Amino acid sequence: MNTNEKRTHWSTPKSSSTNPKTNEGRINRCRICGKVYARPSTLKTHLRTHSGEKPYKCDKCCKAFTQAANLTAHLRTHSGEKPFSCDICGRKFSQSSSVTTHMRTHSGERPYQCKYCRKAFSDSSTLTKHMRVHSGEKPYECSLCRLRFSQSGNLNRHMRIHMNGGSHHTK
Numbered sequence: 406m407n408t409n410e411k412r413t414h415w416s417t418p419k420s421s422s423t424n425p426k427t428n429e430g431r432i433n434r435c436r437i438c439g440k441v442y443a444r445p446s447t448l449k450t451h452l453r454t455h456s457g458e459k460p461y462k463c464d465k466c467c468k469a470f471t472q473a474a475n476l477t478a479h480l481r482t483h484s485g486e487k488p489f490s491c492d493i494c495g496r497k498f499s500q501s502s503s504v505t506t507h508m509r510t511h512s513g514e515r516p517y518q519c520k521y522c523r524k525a526f527s528d529s530s531t532l533t534k535h536m537r538v539h540s541g542e543k544p545y546e547c548s549l550c551r552l553r554f555s556q557s558g559n560l561n562r563h564m565r566i567h568m569n570g571g572s573h574h575t576k
């Protein structure tokens with residue numbers, strides 16, 4: 406193997422020296438799930454979803470991410486920056502996915518349906534909360550009397566009983 410040719414090995418797509426057995430050249434295929442990517446960098450990012458490697462770490466909390474874009478999106482939750490806004494009502498959001506979810510409140514679209522009672526919801530977290538009605542799961546516990554609740558709203562309402570000393574019914 407000697408290359409006497411004067412060529413810059415920066416931009417020669419034919420000879421990728423990193424992987425000795427790639428004769429597939431420019432096909433960036435994932436060895437694990439077979440997905441094909443247009444660019445090697447995209448494949449590299451994708452491979453992290455298999456390896457679990459999360460090189461992008463938030464320095465404000467201990468969360469780590471596989472993709473730089475995910476970290477960028479996450480950082481906005483700390484900075485309070487909201488670059489995404491709803492075209493219809495102008496409400497601002499820190500994540501583009503939140504806009505997608507929010508738009509459903511305008512369109513009336515409810516893609517998340519409860520498999521037990523067929524009730525439909527516009528976002529997955531509301532469905533998750535709703536499912537507890539069926540499962541009987543009660544993750545919210547009153548720290549004062551140990552009573553348990555399926556929804557945080559119910560616990561909050563309950564807490565008022567303790568705040569008011571239980572003597573009055575306030576609305």
Ligand SMILES: [Zn+2]
Pocket residue numbers: 435436437438439440451452455
């Ligand atoms: Zn894969």
Ligand SMILES: [Zn+2]
Pocket residue numbers: 463464465466467468479480483
């Ligand atoms: Zn963070």
Ligand SMILES: [Zn+2]
Pocket residue numbers: 491492493494495496507508511
């Ligand atoms: Zn809106």
Ligand SMILES: [Zn+2]
Pocket residue numbers: 519520521522523524535536539
């Ligand atoms: Zn249901």
Ligand SMILES: [Zn+2]
Pocket residue numbers: 547548549550551552563564567
């Ligand atoms: Zn209580």
